[in-house]
Amino acid sequence: MQHIDLTVRAGEHWALIGPNGAGKTTMLTMCGALGHPTSGTVTVLGKRLGRVELRELRTHIGHVDPRHRMLGDNTVLEVILTGLTGSSDPLPRWEASPTEVIRAQELAESVRLEARLASRWSTLSQGERGRALIARALIADPALLLLDEPATGLDVAAREHLLETVDALRVAHPEVASVTVTHHLEDLPASTSHAMLLRDGRIAATGGADDVLTSENVSAAFDFPLAITRHEGRWLARRA
Numbered sequence: 001m002q003h004i005d006l007t008v009r010a011g012e013h014w015a016l017i018g019p020n021g022a023g024k025t026t027m028l029t030m031c032g033a034l035g036h037p038t039s040g041t042v043t044v045l046g047k048r049l050g051r052v053e054l055r056e057l058r059t060h061i062g063h064v065d066p067r068h069r070m071l072g073d074n075t076v077l078e079v080i081l082t083g084l085t086g087s088s089d090p091l092p093r094w095e096a097s098p099t100e101v102i103r104a105q106e107l108a109e110s111v112r113l114e115a116r117l118a119s120r121w122s123t124l125s126q127g128e129r130g131r132a133l134i135a136r137a138l139i140a141d142p143a144l145l146l147l148d149e150p151a152t153g154l155d156v157a158a159r160e161h162l163l164e165t166v167d168a169l170r171v172a173h174p175e176v177a178s179v180t181v182t183h184h185l186e187d188l189p190a191s192t193s194h195a196m197l198l199r200d201g202r203i204a205a206t207g208g209a210d211d212v213l214t215s216e217n218v219s220a221a222f223d224f225p226l227a228i229t230r231h232e233g234r235w236l237a238r239r240a
Helices: 024-031 054-058 076-085 098-110 126-138 156-172 215-222
Strands: 013-017 061-064 144-148 177-182 194-199 202-208 226-231 234-239
Touching (some): 013 024, 024 194, 098 156, 194 215
Antiparallel strands (some): 194 202, 226 234
């Protein structure tokens, strides 16, 4: 990647969009303090990578990845609580405090999973898993929320439930910044405020979402004629 400059401020909700190989995953890796640049600098939540203890920094970053892997068939409550330990599964000999359990229950309710707290991961739909992972990401009160193609594998109804959840959380937590990676404009929440289009490891366009996500810009990024419209806050892409 070359000549990339991205600044995400508190309360901003960015979308990283582009074709396969454009550099979206690399960008999200840097935002999540999971990798270092080979050149240039990356500062996350005021801390420069290479000069900060990464484990502590990551406790302030919530990561939602539908490909999240666990060893055990954990309950929804257990999954949400792993957001406090930063582990894929509950840690041996670690026990959540009563206050932390109540917080997990409140978050489950906020994503409409209060009736599924004791349900095992294997019994959840893909949409329910996505909402559980959002609750998991929020339990440590992150300053930055990263969503890596959160609508992957969802049917239309489940996608709409998920995006409604994301929009509601952004209202409930106005100080939290977020970055969402997706291939599809239809998967963007209405609350998206900014966007960056990437192509071949370079910025094709960046700025306010309405200024960036135009037919001209998106067509150029994907090298395909597309007509982009926005209705009630949501975007739609079709062949021009």
